[in-house]
Amino acid sequence: MLKPASYPRTLTDWLKQLDSQLLPASSDSQQKLRRALADSNRSMRELADLMQSCPALALSVLREANRKSSGLSEQTESLEAAISRLGIKRTEQLLNALPAMPEQELPKALRQILLISQHASHQANGLFAGRLARLWQEIHWGSLLFLAPIWTLLAAHPELFEVWEQRVLVKGEAASKVEQELLGVPLLKLCLALSEQWHLPEWVIQGYRLLVSDRRLLVKALHIARDNEHPLHQQQILDADSNLRRWLTQPANSILLANGLALSAHYAWNSPHSLRWQRLTGLFLQLPLDNVQQLLHQNAVSSARQMPSTDLWHPAEALLWPWQARHLQAIVEQPKSTVISEWRQQCAQLLAQPSAFSNVLQLTACANQAIQACGMQRVLILLADRNHTRLMAQQQSGLDKAAASLSLDPQQSQVLRRLLSAPAQLKLSPANIAQFSAMLPGSLKSLFPSEHLLIRSIASNNRVVMLIFADQGGRALSDAGMQGFGKTMQCIERALTSFANRGR
Known part of the structure; x- marks a missing residue:
């Protein structure tokens, strides 16, 4: 558990640190x-476009350009203008001043919030830049940099991201309460102060x-957008x-809408929070909700295609899942010593000679408990009939209560x-989920809305009799969990053999 006292507790202290x-x-x-900055043939536009792949430099350049602006010069709104103001040499100095490390060594929370910002920028370009072509630079860079204050917060304290996800998105705690406990100040107030x-x-x-400080107009617009x-x-x-009509049609609202859409889509496309932003976007663009959603999904897919395959979550992946599925799941921690003791106890029962079970239900119940004790949080055991024409939940x-009555026709799934x-x-991971997801029944995917899943088939007397599905609550499977799962499967296989040979 994070201790709030380990962080600054006042706005002044936060500003000083960040x-x-x-x-x-x-x-x-x-x-x-x-290399690009050293190439004299590159235009300012090309350099600015390349800096999209390095938001840290984009923020540093824009901050430096506006910090050096005098009262007689205007604030720089685009990266192209910022580079022109600073010059190539100063831009290169700022680049060299940034700490550099391999991509996968960057804090995952920081990489995830940067992905959200890039998704927001892509949504802004797709939804608004074409309609407001003369303002495309303001829309593009404003939407990309809107969450920049949170970038620095997560660079300093990456652990805050998972805590916020779990408490606000998964458990439904009030964001204001969580922010006050963790930060001592409202997050939006901190973002505003840093932006200024x-x-x-x-x-x-x-x-x-x-x-x-002026949510009244936003609330009014949201109320109208519901209809x-x-x-x-x-x-x-x-x-x-x-007054409301004049405010609503301001182009500046486009970057707020884009980031609201991207942030809410990080949790779910059909959550109440996401639907509010979608309806408000429809009101801004004067489009029906169905049209807005179609554009959002197209932009999300386009955004995902332009990003390399990583361990990060992109909302476009949710478009492949059942609509009610959620990739964020509650993290349940158990005392390690208790878990190991329970796992050993369950495995000893599985390995007992002669078999300690009088029926299959007892055996699978023990197997289920052993799988949980080895670190798996969600488990489903399916039994196959003699001809492999039906799989029934045992x-x-x-999982959801519907899992207890699950019945599948294996002929409908190649996997x-x-x-x-x-x-x-079969171990599903971000590297192969796209390959296998389409070949799994939708009812199974809705029970395990995750990119990390283990599927194991177990045989008895040379015939597969059981399929086991397990994961660690949607998180990446740990090495210890994988090792424990493998040993548990061996125990279950021996238990099935012993059970089949009882009384012989």
């Missing part, structure tokens, strides 16, 4: 940009000011409130047919 926090950059991006101190683009500052099926009625209400834990043909194990 203002001096350097964002790390990946070594590959740094080398690529160093760093002289981020004015649209970014406007967005945070709206969220912090998405009656656009004429919406327009009549807006016409009657000229035991389950950590299940292969597992039933001979004992085997």
Whole structure:
């Protein structure tokens, strides 16, 4: 458990710490940009485009350019203008000042929030830049840098991201309460203060000011946006409130909408929070909700295709899953000594000679408990009939109640047919989930909305009789968990053999 006392507790202290926090950059991006800056044939536009792959440098350049601006010069809103103001030499100095490390060594929380920002920028370009073509640079860079204050927060304290996910998104605690306990100040207030101190683009500052001190207009607009099926009625209400209509049509709102959409999609496309942003976007663009959702999904897929395959979560992946599935699951920790003791006890019962079980139900119940004790949080045990025409749920834990009555036709799934043909194990991970996900029944995927899953088929007397599905609550499978799962499977195989030979 994190101790709030280990963090600054006042806005002043947070500003002091985060203002001096350097964002790390990946070594590959740094080398690529160093070569580009040394190439005299590169235009400012090309350099700015390349810096999208290194948001840390983009933020550093923009901060430096606006910090050096005088009262007579305007704030720089785009990276291209910032590079022109600073010059190539100073830009290269800023690049060299960034801590560099391999991509996978960067804090995962930082990489995830950067992905969310890049997704937001992609949504902004797809939804708004074409309609507001003359303002595309403000839209592009404003949407990318909107969450920059949170980048530095997670660079300094990456553990906060998982805590916030678990408490706010998974457990449903009030964000204001969690932020007060962890940070001592509201997160949005901290973001606004940093944005002003760093002289981020004015649209970014406007967005945070709206969220912090002027939510009245936003609440009004959200209320009108709920009636998405009656656009004429919406327009009549807006016409009657000229102040609200004037605010709603401001181009600066585009970057707030894009980031609201990207942040809420990180949890789920169909959550109430996400639907609010979708309806508000529909009101802003004067489009039906169905059209907005279609554009959002297309933009998300396009965004995911442009990003390398990593261990990070991209909302486009959720489009392949059953609609009610969630990739974030509660983390359940158990005392290690208790778990090991329980696992040994269950395995000893499985290995007992002669068999300690009088029926299959007793055996599978013990197997289920052993699998949980080895570190798996969600377990499903399916039994196959003699002809492999039906798989029936026998035991389950950590899953929806519907799992208890699950019945599958293995002929409808190439993966299940292969597992039933001979004992085997399949480990699903981000590297192969796209390959196998489409070949699994939808009812199974809805029970295990995860990129990390173990599937094992177990035989008795040379015939597969059981399929076991298990994961660690959606998280990456640990080495200890994998090792424990393998040993548990050996115990179950021996238990099945002993049970089949009882009384002979």
